[in-house]
Amino acid sequence: MTRRSIGRGFAAALAAMMAIGGGALAQPATAAASASSDQSATLPARSGATPNGAQRQGAPAPSHVGTAHQDGSCDQYSNGHGDFCLYYLDNYQGSFSDFYTNDDNLWDNYFLTSGSGRGRVVANNALSYWNRDLICTVWVYTGSYYTGNGGRVTPGEYDNFNTTYRDNVESLRWVC
């Protein structure tokens, strides 16, 4: 199964772009003891977190990972990898949709879990996010097929989207 394969060139070109958060207002309950919201424009100085780092490939999938992508569970695995979750409301409230692989078009994805927004299309409808992967960065884009403005979400980061990305994300991809 091919997952999160990404070229190196594009990421380097985007490395100077800004962080996307709008200011941390609350924390997801299960992340309270770990991640902090990093608003800096510089890349985290941790191994494997830079766009020029090794591609994410060959990692053994946890036994329960078969339907992890778009299964309505915002997963984090013992190997440090996890989903990127988009929430319909601010502060990780309402329905969400979970992504373990790249997705160049969020117009055919829906908010999956119970709560406000369930069943609505994800594109241009997400207000907050949580990157549950502690190794890989996510880039979100205001256009489909990785076009428009691109913003970086560092490993473990969660926040409300800032004005550029609020209700305005249409594609996403991973950089490890």
Ligand SMILES: [Ca+2]
């Ligand atoms: Ca999942």
Ligand SMILES: [Ca+2]
């Ligand atoms: Ca899609």
